Amino acid sequence: MLTPALSATKPRADDLLAWYDRHRRDLPWRAKPGEAADPYRVWLSEIMLQQTTVVAVRPFYLKFLDRFPTVHVLAQAQEEVVMQAWAGLGYYSRARNLHACAKVVVARYSGVFPSTEEELLKLPGIGAYTAAAVAAIAFNEHAAAVDGNVERVMSRIFTIDEPLPKAKVQIKTLTEELVPTDRPGDFAQALMDLGATICSPKRPACALCPWMSPCQAREQGLQETFPKKQKKAEGQLRRGAAFVVLRADDTILLRTRPPKGLLGSMAEPPTSDWDPAYEPSRAVLDAPLEARWQRLPGVVRHVFTHFPLEMTILFAKVPKGTPAPDDMRWTPRLRLYEEALPGVMKKALVHALGDLPPEPAAKAENA
DNA sequence: CAAACGTGGAA
């Protein structure tokens, strides 16, 4: 009587929501059940979570929210301060767009986020996913937020053979058809929680899945083969040099990178160009100033999304009063934490100086 | 549309 083909039933939002009500993750940016969501916090968290794990985001989110509690505070902040708060999280164009977006929301929308997917999509740093996520989660709009989790869940449920990213259009349509009139915000979060905790990339816990029965991939035992993806070419190794200068008054030579491109608007010790053919033995020719340069043993390795980097570190001590070259500055070693130093540049400084002084502990509000 | 764009953690 029971035919396996029956499993081709449409997944029910109610089954997912019932699971969510029991197993929802408690996250700092997530409103408690029954509470209204704060659009600013939802938006901030969604930007931070782009291509970034919950574990990595959590401390940054808490510190960022403490420093910029409202969209008004953020809009009025200096860009350098915003970049400093983002330093270490990666994908720094997000921080520049975040700041730009805050200014638009304050200037054009009086500090109130627009509530529709369509309007949100116009704002800097907000793309198809984030527009739908904020609309649904913060405003309970009937929007389908399709991120990597949802792509995985949907491609498994419907055994979508088309590889990503081509399958995105189809997945968006399929997801829209499942969004309930009732709780679109919870549905969006439930779907992402499902992808993050049950329908994981490897070893999905199908036995615990509220959508096990309608899942076509599970029925065929092929859940781990979805989603199909086209592979990206891996980048070629680039080499370069970084120049760490310690002045006698315990200051370090830094500069700010151009606003666009790799590590845009972030701080760094002066560096050479990075190129596969770079010759570390000739690095001193690229030095920012005359000094007795010392080539330190070893290299600093770092892996960017699209290429690996090997940096040779040159170190020099210079006398008090040495002027900074054009577009560079001296920063006290004890205040390096105030600089917007990306991870790779922190590595370079640590290689030359040893551990950097820690940031002073934030003052406790209720000590 | 393919490529650029960071980082750190897990298997």
Next chain:
DNA sequence: TTTCCAAGTTT
């Protein structure tokens, strides 16, 4: 150690 990748957007 290698591989994959985590709540994507912009150009």
